[in-house]
Amino acid sequence: MRTSPAWLLALALPACAAQRLVVPEPPSRVPTSIETHLEDVSITVDANFRGLGPYDHASQDPMIHSLSEYLRAYGPYRSVSRERPSPGAKVVPVSLELSIALDTDRSRTWILDVIAAYPFLGLFPFTPEWGEVSVAIIARPSIAELTEAGWRPRQQLTPIELTVKAAFSKLAYSWWRTEPEEDAYRRAYEMAFDELGRRLRRALERSVSAYRPEFEEEFAARSTRGPKPIEPKPKAPSRCSQTAVFISPVGAGFRPSFAATCREPPKIPDQEPTNPADSVSSPELDSANPKSANPGPNSSNPSEDRPLHTVSATRALAFADMSLDALGLTAPVVVPTSTTPASGSEAEPPQTEPTLEAPHPGLPHQSLDSESLTLAEPNEFFIDEPGLRILVRPVSRTDASLVERYLASLGGVEVSAFAGLASVQSSIHTETHPNEVVGSGKATSAGYRVSLYKPPDRTGFFFPASLGFLSEDVRIDGFLEEIPVAQIGGADTIGARITDPVTGEEDLEPINYFLRMRSGYLTQNIALSLVVGTDDVQFFWTGRAGINLFEIRHLEVDLATSTEQLTDVRGFLSGSAGTQIGIGIPALHAALRAAVDFEWHDQFEYPTPLDFLASSTYDEAEEIYFRERGRSDAVSLTAWNAQVSGVVLF
Amino acid sequence: MALAACGAESERPPIARLDEGPASIVVKNRSQYVLNEVRFHRSESYSGADSILSEQLSIGGEVVVRGTGWWYVTALREKNYGGPLRAYTTESPLGVAEGAGYTLMVYDEQFRLKQEPERRPPEPSDIILP
Numbered sequence: 170m171r172t173s174p175a176w177l178l179a180l181a182l183p184a185c186a187a188q189r190l191v192v193p194e195p196p197s198r199v200p201t202s203i204e205t206h207l208e209d210v211s212i213t214v215d216a217n218f219r220g221l222g223p224y225d226h227a228s229q230d231p232m233i234h235s236l237s238e239y240l241r242a243y244g245p246y247r248s249v250s251r252e253r254p255s256p257g258a259k260v261v262p263v264s265l266e267l268s269i270a271l272d273t274d275r276s277r278t279w280i281l282d283v284i285a286a287y288p289f290l291g292l293f294p295f296t297p298e299w300g301e302v303s304v305a306i307i308a309r310p311s312i313a314e315l316t317e318a319g320w321r322p323r324q325q326l327t328p329i330e331l332t333v334k335a336a337f338s339k340l341a342y343s344w345w346r347t348e349p350e351e352d353a354y355r356r357a358y359e360m361a362f363d364e365l366g367r368r369l370r371r372a373l374e375r376s377v378s379a380y381r382p383e384f385e386e387e388f389a390a391r392s393t394r395g396p397k398p399i400e401p402k403p404k405a406p407s408r409c410s411q412t413a414v415f416i417s418p419v420g421a422g423f424r425p426s427f428a429a430t431c432r433e434p435p436k437i438p439d440q441e442p443t444n445p446a447d448s449v450s451s452p453e454l455d456s457a458n459p460k461s462a463n464p465g466p467n468s469s470n471p472s473e474d475r476p477l478h479t480v481s482a483t484r485a486l487a488f489a490d491m492s493l494d495a496l497g498l499t500a501p502v503v504v505p506t507s508t509t510p511a512s513g514s515e516a517e518p519p520q521t522e523p524t525l526e527a528p529h530p531g532l533p534h535q536s537l538d539s540e541s542l543t544l545a546e547p548n549e550f551f552i553d554e555p556g557l558r559i560l561v562r563p564v565s566r567t568d569a570s571l572v573e574r575y576l577a578s579l580g581g582v583e584v585s586a587f588a589g590l591a592s593v594q595s596s597i598h599t600e601t602h603p604n605e606v607v608g609s610g611k612a613t614s615a616g617y618r619v620s621l622y623k624p625p626d627r628t629g630f631f632f633p634a635s636l637g638f639l640s641e642d643v644r645i646d647g648f649l650e651e652i653p654v655a656q657i658g659g660a661d662t663i664g665a666r667i668t669d670p671v672t673g674e675e676d677l678e679p680i681n682y683f684l685r686m687r688s689g690y691l692t693q694n695i696a697l698s699l700v701v702g703t704d705d706v707q708f709f710w711t712g713r714a715g716i717n718l719f720e721i722r723h724l725e726v727d728l729a730t731s732t733e734q735l736t737d738v739r740g741f742l743s744g745s746a747g748t749q750i751g752i753g754i755p756a757l758h759a760a761l762r763a764a765v766d767f768e769w770h771d772q773f774e775y776p777t778p779l780d781f782l783a784s785s786t787y788d789e790a791e792e793i794y795f796r797e798r799g800r801s802d803a804v805s806l807t808a809w810n811a812q813v814s815g816v817v818l819f
Numbered sequence: 820m821a822l823a824a825c826g827a828e829s830e831r832p833p834i835a836r837l838d839e840g841p842a843s844i845v846v847k848n849r850s851q852y853v854l855n856e857v858r859f860h861r862s863e864s865y866s867g868a869d870s871i872l873s874e875q876l877s878i879g880g881e882v883v884v885r886g887t888g889w890w891y892v893t894a895l896r897e898k899n900y901g902g903p904l905r906a907y908t909t910e911s912p913l914g915v916a917e918g919a920g921y922t923l924m925v926y927d928e929q930f931r932l933k934q935e936p937e938r939r940p941p942e943p944s945d946i947i948l949p
Contacts, residue, residue: 647899652928660933665907667928670895673866680899728901780899791849795927798851800900 187347189271189302190218190225192235193358196242196366206381207373211247211260212240213313220271232358236267239362243370253320259388261377262313264322265369267306273350275300276629277343278697280712297699298343299559299628301551302350304357305332308365310372312380326376329368333361335552338559338628340701349554356552364550560700560707563626564755576819580623581760585814589614591641593684593806597781597799607781607799608680612643622816624753624760625698625709632695635715637745639688639768645804647680647781653794655787662793682779683727686806688770690717690743707753709762717743724773724804733776743770753818760816768808778802841885841947842919843939846892848876849924855904856895857925859884859948865893865908871946883939886948887917894925 216233218225237249247260254260277298285292307330314323337353339346553562569577595608654662667676694715701708720743725734751762778800785796848854856870871884889912898905907925913932915921920938924931 654929657931660931661913662929662931663909663911663913665894665928665930666910668906668908670865670904670906673864676898676905680902729897729903731901733901778900780902791924791926793926793929793931795851795929798927 185345185347186222186224187273187350187354188224189220189222189273189354190229190232191351191354191358192231193355193362195235196239196359196363206378207370208245209247209259209261209384210244210263210373210377211254211258212249212263212265212369213253214240214249214251214265214267216267216269218269218271235358236362236365239366240265240369242363243366254315256315256317258315261380261384262315262320263373263377264311264313264320266309266311268309270303270305270307271354272303272305273300274303275350278699280697281699294341296343297338297340297559297628297701299336299338299561300350301334301336301561302353302357303332303334304354304361306330306361306365308369310369312376324376324380326372329365329372330548331361331364331368331550332548333357333364333550333552335360336554336558336561338554338561340559353552353554360550360552557701557703559628560626560702561628564704564707573819578623579621579819581621581758581816581818583618583620583622583814583816585618585620585812587614587616587618587810587812589808589810591643591806591808593641593643593645593686593804595645595779595781595801595804597783597801599783599797599799601786601797602783602799605783605799607783607801608645608647608682608779608804610643610645610681610684612641618812622762622814624707624751624762624816624818625700625711626707628698628700630695630697632693635692635694637690637692637717639686639690639770639806639808641686641806641808642684643686643806644681644683646678648784649677649679650782650785650796652785652796655793657792680781684804685723685725686770686773686804687723688720688743688773690720692717692745702753705754705756707755709749709751709753711747711749713748714746715744716741717745722770722773724775726776726779735774735776737774739772742772743768745769753816755818758818760818761814762816763813764811766810768806768810770806772803773806774803775801839918840938840941841887842915842917842921843941843945844884844886844915844921844923845881845935845939846871846876846884846923846925847881848878850894850896850927851878852896852927853877854894854896854925856893857882858893858895859886859890860893861888861890861912863891863908865891865906868893870895871948882946883942883944884946884948885941887915889914890948892923892925892930 214233214237216229216236218229218232233251237251240246240249248254254262275298277296281292282296284290285295307328309328310326311322312324312326314321335353335357337349339349551562591612591614593608593610593612594606596604597607598604652664654664656662668674669676692715694713696711696713698709698711718740720739721736722739723734723736725732745766745768747764747766749762749764751760753760781799781801782796783799785794787794846857854872854876857872857876858865858868858870860868872882876882891909891912893906893908895904895906897903907928909930913923913930918938920935922933922935924933
């Protein structure tokens with residue numbers, strides 16, 4: 170059987186696709202000693218993965234098994250599995266429907282790929298690729314009801330939505346390697362499963378305790394009459410879509426109240442609301458309730474019963490995304506969260522309760538108490554890649570002060586040594602010389618410069634606009650050429666000696682003009698930065714190209730006895746490109762870089778056309794060699810600038 | 820027989836005598852520039868010579884001068900548009916025989932002296948070289 174190249178390609182391509190179902194490491198969390206009262210909860214997991222890769226369909230069971238392990242780590246639960254408990258089991262059945270969407274967003278630089286493929290540069294196999302994997306989980310927990318007839322939801326709890334993104338990058342052989350992407354999925358699953366377990370336990374703690382008396386009543390009834398279906402009762406815990414904090418005046422000032430925006434009035438077993446305003450549970454009300462203010466060992470919701478003085482000061486400002494329908498407000502409210510006791514009578518000393526667990530690395534740690542008073546719990550998480558990597562997000566200093574962050578945004582002070590070369594060129598367009606360069610000139614510059622500079626801190630394409638100014642003083646010269654002398658019969662052809670009539674000195678210079686070129690312009694750039702490194706050391710490369718959208722030009726030409734000048738406005742007649750390479754060491758507040766920039770300004774118009782001489786040609790009619798006199802309308806300028814610099818980073 | 824021009828002065832051939840009276844020299848501007856001045860002078864230096872033109876000689880324009888002997892010719896014009904004035908002097912003197920007719924074509928950086936079959940009849944406007 171013959172194997173065609175197409176077959177080989179078809180076989181090779183799937184090998185480059187990463188697996189997206191990657192079983193994460195087992196949870197390292199050791200269940201804490203806090204009493205959670207969830208030992209009778211039996212969780213039935215039903216997961217639906219979307220966005221699977223070509224190799225993922227056979228591996229869903231291990232993933233669900235791993236997820237169950239993470240959920241169990243936040244127990245103890247009676248069971249966590251895909252199996253439903255039997256109708257007669259004395260458990261609180263919880264159904265957990267999971268929709269897990271997987272996605273990979275990858276970027277690569279085709280520019281560098283092409284450069285790497287070019288065999289004479291030796292950059293193969295340097296083919297960077299970077300991206301982020303995304304694990305988005307929507308979990309719909311519900312307290313179920315087990316009947317002889319089957320399983321049906323008793324109470325749908327607030328869905329838990331989580332998105333965890335993890336970065337990955339590959340510097341070489343990126344078209345073949347899959348493990349960086351798979352590692353990123355592994356890290357994303359770890360965080361997503363862990364966070365899901367944490368939030369699910371918290372949701373169950375609040376809800377199951379409200380149902381427990383009902384369940385116990387059912388268990389008791391079953392034990393005497395046998396199991397029978399129980400109709401869902403309207404008296405159920407609130408379906409709180411989200412929690413809000415708003416301001417309510419108390420005494421001379423304002424103090425925050427704790428509210429829940431609910432679709433149904435919550436029916437806390439121990440507290441029946443008496444009016445619509447009571448459809449929110451408030452610490453004030455709770456604290457007024459002796460049972461709530463002094464939660465006993467059977468308090469089902471210690472977090473909501475906790476007085477305000479336990480609010481973390483780090484939550485100085487909480488942004489309340491309130492349910493406007495329920496609260497009758499039209500705008501979010503910014504609430505200063507106070508550590509002041511709600512009132513003098515409520516000023517009880519802070520209760521010390523055991524925290525549930527140590528925070529997960531990378532996760533914002535909140536105790537359950539503070540979370541219960543907070544609305545904007547993050548639902549999106551990002552995990553950066555450890556070690557040497559392509560940096561797609563800036564390495565942030567979490568300990569930086571506001572001033573330090575401001576200074577860091579400026580970059581640092583750069584001291585550079587630069588050298589520049591500007592070249593100008595004019596052409597004529599005549600019948601004999603359709604497009605001939607008749608004049609050129611060069612100007613050099615060199616020196617030192619001190620400026621502000623910020624090294625690139627992340628990889629990607631950028632589209633910065635910039636303002637620039639060009640100032641070049643340069644002399645443009647025609648060309649010297651010895652004109653052949655053609656002798657003809659019956660005549661004598663004689664060359665000429667050229668002198669300055671003022672000085673009598675021989676003139677050996679070509680035609681020349683002194684030009685003063687100025688241009689202020691607005692540039693739209695496209696830039697590609699590649700930043701590779703660790704948190705401590707970063708190597709960067711940038712390639713940039715830009716077109717000057719708008720330009721104000723001014724050109725002065727010195728003639729023998731006068732100066733002519735022209736100012737005009739042009740667009741899309743100039744541009745620039747550049748590249749830089751460097752290294753940044755934030756820990757040392759230092760960076761080094763080398764850069765080369767190229768500028769190009771086309772059709773810089775002369776105030777009046779300038780004389781130049783073309784190369785010599787033979788005039789058949791006159792039987793003589795001569796240089797055609799041509800007048801050029803404009804000059805073009807190209808400028809190269811190179812610099813090496815050291816930067817002291819703020 | 821006349822020699823239109825010669826190289827070094829020591830190699831000057833004798834001037835043939837074709838007719839009585841000074842030769843006619845029709846100076847034609849075949850350059851790409853307007854000529855500000857045209858000077859005839861016996862030595863290499865043109866500083867003491869006067870221009871034969873009463874006004875600029877336009878491109879393609881001509882003027883007739885009459886004279887005999889060896890002459891350097893200098894044309895003064897702008898080097899380029901708006902540029903400095905420059906003098907373009909023949910590298911060697913031109914020999915003009917008495918009674919002959921010549922045409923002197925002034926190009927950008929060259930001159931060409933051509934002997935004509937006949938001397939141009941005198942006109943009142945002709946310029947007589949000293």
